[in-house]
Amino acid sequence: MKLIVAMIQPHMLPDVKQALFDAKVYKMTVTNALGSGQQKGYTETYRGVIHSINLLKKVRIEIAVNEDFVEPTVEAIIKGARTGQIGDGKILVLDLGECVRIRTGERGGEAIG
Ligand SMILES: Nc1ncnc2c1ncn2[C@@H]1O[C@H](COP(=O)(O)OP(=O)(O)OP(=O)(O)O)[C@@H](O)[C@H]1O
Ligand SMILES: [Mg+2]
Numbered sequence: 001m002k003l004i005v006a007m008i009q010p011h012m013l014p015d016v017k018q019a020l021f022d023a024k025v026y027k028m029t030v031t032n033a034l035g036s037g038q039q040k041g042y043t044e045t046y047r048g049v050i051h052s053i054n055l056l057k058k059v060r061i062e063i064a065v066n067e068d069f070v071e072p073t074v075e076a077i078i079k080g081a082r083t084g085q086i087g088d089g090k091i092l093v094l095d096l097g098e099c100v101r102i103r104t105g106e107r108g109g110e111a112i113g
Helices: 010-022 067-081
Strands: 002-008 029-035 056-065 089-095
Touching: 002 010, 002 067, 010 056, 010 067, 056 067, 067 089
Parallel strands: none
Antiparallel strands: 002 056, 002 089, 029 056
C-alpha cells in the first residue's frame, strides 16, 4: 500500500479530480495548503532580492492506494495538473503501513479498496 500526496495549483483541482475519476480513483482527502518550491515562492521573472520564502496557496491531495493503483493515480494527477509552467506541483509516494475501515474493522488492502 502507498500513500500518494500531491501538492498542486488550486485552479487545477477540477481537472485533477476529473482525471482521477476517469482512472476510477474515487477516494481522496483534499486540503488547502501553503507551500514553496525551488523558486522560494516567487516567479522566475522576480528581480528583487529574496530574504525569505513566500508561501503560495496550494492544494494538497492525499490518496491511499493498493500497489496496482499507484501508477494510474500518479499518471492521472500529472494529466490533470501539468501545464508545463513552474509551480505545477509535486507528487510524493510513501509506503503505507496500515489502513483501517473504522465501520467494519477491515484492514489493509480490503480497507483501502
Ligand atoms: N521538497 C519539497 N518538500 C515539501 N514540499 C514541496 C517540496 N517541493 C515542492 N513542495 C510543495 O509543492 C508545491 C509546488 O512545488 P513546485 O511545483 O513549485 O516545485 P518545484 O520543485 O519548485 O518545481 P518547479 O520548478 O516546476 O516549480 C510547493 O509550493 C510546496 O508546497
Ligand atoms: Mg516551483
